[in-house]
Amino acid sequence: MKFSRRNFIRILGGSAIIMAPIACSSVSNTPDPTAPWADANTANNPIKFVLSHALLAPNPHNRQPWMIQLHDETAATLFVDPSQDLPETDPFDRQITIGLGCFLEVLTIAANNQGFQAKIDYFPEGFNQQTLDKRPIAKIELLRASSLLPDPLFGQILHRRTNRKPFNEQQVPTINLIEITKETFGTNNGFASSTTQIEQLRQLTIAAAEMEFETPHTYMESVNLMRIGSAEIAKNPDGISIDIPMIGLLKAFGIVSKKTLSDQTSSAFKQGLKQYSDAAASSANFIWISTNTNTRIDQINTGRTYVRQNLLATKLGISMQPLSQALQEYPEMQQLLEEAHKVTQINGQRLQMLARIGYAATGNASPRFPLSAKLIEHENNQH
């Protein structure tokens, strides 16, 4: 094939480039951004073991908004990393807090596997409902508990993925939907119960994706978090990974760059939106989590519930992907946010998570910062 700009664009048009999970390729001299998945079981003390699993939790835009202060081999304090927030699409840190809830639940499951009960004291110095601040999110203590039954979800932690591929037409059996939505930490969970409701949610999630992509301040937040190519991903193993065949050349020729991706007339932009919308359109069903109020504790409980659902689905061979756009709190999304509450028929509760659920081949593990990058330097820290 001739090595031309037009051919590049044709390649680009046929490739899924945006929001794609990383195709893991190890490049010499650069750290493997998926190494934390392989390293999780090698930690040499109980607190590092549980934290090494917790950092594999799902979290919004893969921001990994956690920072940890170690105290000793069984105690730590969790803080939010303020540099990892999403001010445009998550102005009140609601999704960031849900991600921290996912982290705490995976930590609890891993502690249980090691014969510990994780005692978690949420917001010991209080919290700000508008934005998270410097005060601790949780104090964590591992207490030896000899009579604990092993949590059956532990075995799924390393296999769990957010799956952004189109799902096939296979329906998720109702018995599985009931089982998955039974996982709860004081949240109310639901799933679509008719083909009409499923179709309404497909249309809603597509419209909300279009709104986020076509609203410059929210779309640019995503563009700024795009990591293009394996070297950039290895350097910043967070955000949105873009790694497709020939990405090095596409990048070198300026065909894929933050500049082209931010141009709404470019084929790269159109392809990204199409990929996201096609995935939403292929949703076999949807599940959701809602809460009676919308406190920080509700948000933490949502995260704890969501990751358990995601782990149980993994065990059942079922894929999930949150589609959060319609749940976000910025003025342009307000109408679709109201619509999402109507379609899910949750009667005055706050919709906290909406995810599509179905079947597709499993994707690759997404990048993570290693635990060492997330530790707060402190004289009592054990490195």
Ligand SMILES: Cc1cc2nc3c(=O)[nH]c(=O)nc-3n(C[C@H](O)[C@H](O)[C@H](O)COP(=O)(O)O)c2cc1C
């Ligand atoms: C609160 C929350 C909201 C999320 N929203 C979306 C979303 O709208 N679209 C999406 O593709 N993934 C969404 N995710 C999934 C994350 O992007 C994903 O967890 C992260 O990239 C890490 O990938 P992994 O789950 O495969 O480890 C969300 C996750 C959480 C916890």
